[in-house]
Amino acid sequence: MNEYEEKRTSQTAYSQNRTFQSRDLSHQPQGTYRAEYIPQNRTAINRENRTVSGPRSRAAAEGRRRPDGTGAGNRPRRRVQTGTAAAQGSRRLTETGTRSASRRPPGTGNASGIQERRRRSQSSYRRDDRSPSSKTGARSGWRLEEWEILEQENEREYQEYLERKRRRQERQRREEEQRRRRRMLAIRGGGAALIAVVLIFIVYRIFFSNPVLGTVTVEAGTQEFQTESFLRKDADAEFVTDMSQIDTSHVGEQEIVLNANGNERTSTLVVQDTAAPTAEAQSSMIDIDGELSPDELVTNIEDATDVTCSFKEEPDLSSEGTVPVTVVLTDEGGNTTEIDSEVEVIEDTEAPVIDGVAPLEGFIGDAVSYKSEITVTDNCDKEVELEVDNSDVDTETAGTYDVRYTATDRAGNTAEAETTITMKEKPEDYVEPEEVYAEADEVLAEITTDDMTLKEKARAIYDWCRSNIGYISTSEKDSWTNGAHQGFTQHQGDCFVFFATAKALLTQAEIPNIDVEKSDTSHSRHYWSLIDCGDGWYHFDTTPRTGGGEFFMLTDEELLDYSASHDNSHIFDQSLYPATPTEDSTIE
Template sequence: MDGERTREALNSNGQGRISAGKRNFLIGGICFLLLAVSGVFLVYENGRVYRECYVEAGVEVTVRDFLREPEEEAYFTEDSDEIDITVPGEYHVRIRAGYFTHKSTLYITDTIAPQGEPVKVNLELGQECGADAFVSDIRDATNVEASFGVQPDFTVPGKQSIEVLLTDLGGNQTTIVSELFVSQVVSELTVEAGSEPPTLGDFVLAGEEAEFKTDIGSYDYTVPADRMVRLQVDGVDYKAEMHIVDTIPPEVELQDVHDFTLLPKEPEDFILSVEDVTAVTAKFVKAPDLSGAGEQTVEISVTDAGGNETVKTAKLTLEKDVEPPVISGVTDLSVLAGGSVAYKKNVTVTDNCPEGLTLTVDNSEVNLSVEGTYPITYIAKDFAGNETRVTAQITVRPRVYDEREVYVLADNVLAEIFTEDMTPEQKLEAIYSYNQSHIAYVNHSERDNWVRAAYEGLAEGRGDCYVYACTAKALLIRAGITNMDIAKIPTRSNHYWNLVDVGYGWYHFDTTPRAKDHPHICMWTEAQLMEYSAAHSNSHNYDHSLYPEVN
């Protein structure tokens, strides 16, 4: 009963439940709030990307250029136009940024005129070229077309001023001023090596009068080279480059070769003949195998100065060499003690393979200074190693020195150094000069035989003071000049020289050279020599009682 009254009381006051109007109002508010939030979100999203973007041709374009705020995850979608920054135009792109894909338009414009550098062009009469030949280093973000402002006349020799218009894809234009020279002469001429020198007609394209300023016939047309030729046509000087070339390969004829193993082979061994205007070189395409017997094919490459190559083949047949050499003419020998021997004189060697053939003489047991009989062995060896030995003997006989032999030698010397109009004094000077220039000083000689000493000086050209004095003695005797031997008083050293008399008394005559002061002791007086001797450790101190008085 009480509950029912309470429910009725609540209902009568309108409390405890939401009315329909309030509910509708609340739902409408919530919807409005959602729409407002959605609108703000959409406005925010749509404002993330620029609807239009403008850029100069050649400037790199990235997705960041379209975003109001940086976003690392933004990218062009696949259905966007492909952007070419070198082509002006309108490009439609779609950009994924945030939760949505946005549309934008890129406008590439070209407002900068192209640039370029003028190029002077030389053409031969009758040749033509396009406008782009007169310009280099063209710089522009877009493709550039070159055209003539005024069409050149390629049929008129001489210089012309040329205007070239450079126009890019944006319609921007630049004028380049250059120069054209139309030549009456070819710029270059190619001549085959071995040909006759070219004529004016080969160089000159047009003109009334022409002449060479270069001696065209002085060049070697067998050697490939580039030559500068100077000409004058109608009073105008020209230069042309002449290329002497070799384009024809050599004509080669080979021959087969039959030889022994191991012997070295050169390409030239197979070449029978070569015909080419220029110099040629030959080589093996692959080196032949020379180690074994048998037949093989050899390829020879012959190349001329122009680089032209001819390759030919030949047969190489090799056999092993087993035949030893043959030595002929070996006999026993005889020689005087102290003499020399030509061991190989009259000795010959033959072999079926003469290449690489050697002949040696083993004379290791021979002593030419000591009398006796010694063995010698002749050894011949060919390239294959086949060897032949022949033995003989050499007898060393005692040496007998004969005045007659020495006088013959002396007479031969005097015939060379004397003239018919010489005075005795001049003859002495000639003998003095001969001894000093033809005898080499050595520190020892045998001093028991003046003939032997004279022989050593005249025939062998060496010896000590005793040899110098005895050689002078032999020459003085044969010259008819009175002379006498003289010697220093023996001390730790000995010395020998001569006294001479040409008709007015004795004088000192010493042809032995002295290293320090080089005295010229030719017809010195006693006073001169004694003064020198005293100053040089008594070099010429002698026993005056044993010799005649000296002037």
């Protein structure tokens, strides 16, 4: 074979071998490997390449060289790659360098690795070039050394990858173990915290929670309170606030203090009114264009709180006649009740009537009550103003003085009455009214009850005086309080003692009474009372009479008939006292 054919055969074998290598490396991925990419074990490829047969490899194996040490096997040749094989080879070398650089420790890079390989290749090339072997053998030795280097680097990278993978798995295992431990600690800590919270709550509820309700609501008018009403659970409790001073007659809130389990607690007592008021209608009379108040058309108003009265519609009082009127009752709780009534509109020309005008007595230096026994009534007005003219009275000088009364209704009708007051020195042994009233209260507590009517109470007083006071002909008449005190303490006296004792009892029983004195004192003096139990004034005399006689609630006619037949025993000036009804009392 001539030199030309040998050269062509060598180039053909080299080209076929490079084409095989390009074809063998075409399956590798393009671009730089990532950390997770598993490098391919190219050992088999390298081994296969080393065993690939061809003109060039065989020539190298046979060691064909020129006798002078020159030839194709020893000729240094620059490896020029073109086409697809060159591109793939370049990419393979680039990727290999990149992967090696990404997996090597700091301080080593891809460029230095490539330079090292080039240095080794050039050194081997120079060594082969200096040898007397053929050119083909030199090239084969150079290729084997290059593939061994690549195989070693690949194996090293693969082992590094496996080590990184093992470390990553170990790190992941440790992290997972740490997460598992943290979860267990969190679960255990959460459970312990929950148990602690439950225990704290139980201890708080048992030993420290407030057993007293924050708010307690009661109905207006409630009088009795129990500690149980203020507790949300069983506890040893008592009121600190004086509950007897709690007023439930008005809607509102009040603070109540209790001692519960040794601690003072506060509760708010809310008073509410949910019951509507009740009342009865009553008719009324009024002058034309007079001023009418709605409360004049209702009576017996009952409610636990204060009640206000108003007209549902303002009545027309401009002309005479009967006018229907609706009165609206409203309590503090906002509850309302409507009462239908009527008013009689008239031309009022009738003057008021002044009752209870009688001679008065007073002590020098003491205040005088001029109106305590006086009552004024009118056909139209419920309340009529009473004026007292005491300008002639000298309360510092003993003597008898005139007193004048004047009453005027809304229509302008006026009534007048006169009496006298006798001022005298106070006795040294004078008994104050408060002392006498206290003695009267003790007697009333024994002989009366709250459910008794005024007439029943008056009868009980009458019977007690008749049964517990003995009659004697003399007594001290300077003061009615002294006479009453004598009756309560000594249980004896004349008519003045009977009268004074009954007066104290009637006053404390809230029975209206008027003092009556006999007008003809030439033969004897006598004292008794007029009382009003709700159906008019009647005579009331507790003094026993010789030969007997009943003087409980008599009319003027009945008393005067008895007086005429018993030496004017009860003669009196009828102009000074209100007239009694002509018939006996029918009230219960």
